Amino acid sequence: MRRSTIFLIHTAVLGTGLVLMIAIHPRLNLPSREMIVKNNAMLVQKLDITDLCLFTEVRYTRHLSQADLFSAFQESPLALEHYPSGSMTRPPAWMTPGQGTGEGQ
Structure with a gap:
């Protein structure tokens, strides 16, 4: 064979x-x-327990409701995203222009 x-x-x-x-x-x-x-x-x-832990990589993606605004930019505001989970989540509605505030609707 x-x-x-x-x-x-x-x-x-x-x-x-x-x-x-x-x-x-x-x-x-x-x-x-x-x-x-x-x-x-x-x-x-x-x-x-109220919050779901979606990602385990970094603190600003573990619990999205408890992340501070500047934790993703600790290196600098123009720093590239180090972890893929940061690109898979959206910012909160109140941070997006025209969302959650009644503007532009």
Whole structure:
């Protein structure tokens, strides 16, 4: 048997195994996931947590409601964004011209 045929068979078997794991594993793990979600919901309610931590990179993207205005520009106002999460979030509506203040609408 040629080496390329062995490689293709090996790749097909591993690919099939990967697809089966992706399809079966979430169903096998469902009861424990439901328990984790219930425990997390109870913890959020007990601790009265209000803000969702979307990104873990820098403090001004962790909790957008608690970021100060100048923390993103600590290096300088013209500094490039170091972290990709800063480019994935919008500024608050009150900082955008014509948004939240009734201007330009």
